[in-house]
Amino acid sequence: MVDDTIPVRPGEELNIGALEGFLRKNVLDLPNEPLELQQFSMGYSNLTYQLKVGEWEAVLRRPPLGPVAPKAHDMKREHHILSSINPYFQAAPEPILFSDDESVAGAPFFLMERKHGIVIDTEFPKGIEPTVEKCRQLSYVMVNRLADLHSIPYEKTGLVEISKPEGFIERQVHGWISRYERAKTDEIKEIRPLINYFQQNIPKYSQTSIIHYDYKINNAMFNQDLTEMVGLFDWEMSTIGDPLADLGVALSYWTESGDPELIKIGVGQASVTTLTGFLTRREFIETYAARSGRDVTNVDFYLTFGYFKLAVILQQIYYRYKKGQTDDPRFSNLGKTVKSLLTHAANVAAKEV
Template structure:
């Protein structure tokens, strides 16, 4: 089994004695063995830890350190989402509990099921060759799971209690523009034409489904032969909204070999989706349309918005870095990536105008 955890990073430690006491008071059936704490190495945002006591294990998620954007990193909401989705979509981890007692780990947090499998980012695990056939099959797993998530009868879940599907995409465009303006650090010439395009091109009609809204290959976990998805993580943005917005976001992460260099390596390395055999974005769209039966004729708007949304997320992180609210060296070059994403989005938009 591939080890996907690391020792806890300096500055991100938890009070292990306080946490263990809380667990023993609130989780049934824990073994009489000490708590062991590790951290998951992936991720730029929320802090995620592995908890182990003998054979018992779980995952703890809490918000990042320092001030965060309003309504972002809502642990209670993510716990609620998993509670609603897990019965219909087994790749979603089963939630265990939520706590808003900030004295335990310094912020609200929740516990969820620990899943095991392979998480893939910029390379295949040792011993698994990246053959064309394997890359293509993995692509289809990603597309099919997204389409299947969108087929869940959302009306039967409790997600409607925290969702407003009517007017979803218009609120998203307005909201993400506002988030960018609050986190702005540099002048970028492509920004205003891009914003104008997004404001003027909002679809008059949109579809409705449960959406993950941060769907990418390194948020997924696969079985040992990469034929099934056994886990899908980072549900904090999930809601009931426009499935094509979810598809557009997924495509913004799905880089191709001919993409601009900063799009491919903006987060430090190229995604495996640039390898031969992976579906192109166009093939991803076509495959999704067949699997879901949905009309994808206006997907270019959603892809443009997907790039813009990703740029805003990275800009928020970069803004926190510039203000000294986090000192993670991975964040120092995100400003260049934001500029490249906005320029790429503007180019996609220009082809539509």
């Protein structure tokens, strides 16, 4: 088993006494042993912790420190999403409880099932050789589970009550443009033609399904031989919407060896998807189309929008860093990554028009 946790980062500690007291009041049959707390090392957004009391374990998620964007990091909503999806999609962790008592973890939070397996990001774990065959196999698991998620009969889930599928992509375009304007820190010349492109090319027809909307390889967990996805995390953006928007977001994360350097390295090192054997984005699209039976004619629009959405998410984090709302040094160079993503998105859009 790969160790995916670290000691809690300075400044992101929780009140262990308050948390343990809460657990003993609200979790049945908790062992009579002290609470152990660790933090998951990956992720730039919500804070995620491993809780252990003897053999009992769970995961706690809460929003990041400091002010957050409106409607972002809604823990109650994410808990509801997992409650709705877990019965149909076992890779989604089973939720345990939600609490808005900020005295426990400093913000609203929820607890969910702790899954175990292999998480892959910029390299394969020690002992696993990244052969062409394994890379190919992992690619197909990623594509097929995305198509499977989109095949769930969403009308039977609790997501219907918090979703408005009609006009989804139009609202998304205007909504993410507004988020960018609110979080803007630098003038980037590519942004205006890119916004014009989105506004003028919104698809007139869109399909509807459950979407994850942050689907990437390091949000997934796999079994030991990498043949199955045993976990899929970070469901806060999930909703009922256009599955091609979900595909576009997945493709924006699925970097290739020939991509511009800043696109490949993103916020650190290049993803494993740049290794020989992983599907290209075009092969990913073709495999998804074959598995799902969906029309992917307009996929380039959705890929361009996926790059833009990713740029806005990073810009929101960079805005918090620039305003002194967080001093995490990992965020200091995000401005360059945002500019690179917007430039790349504008180049992709220019090839379509």
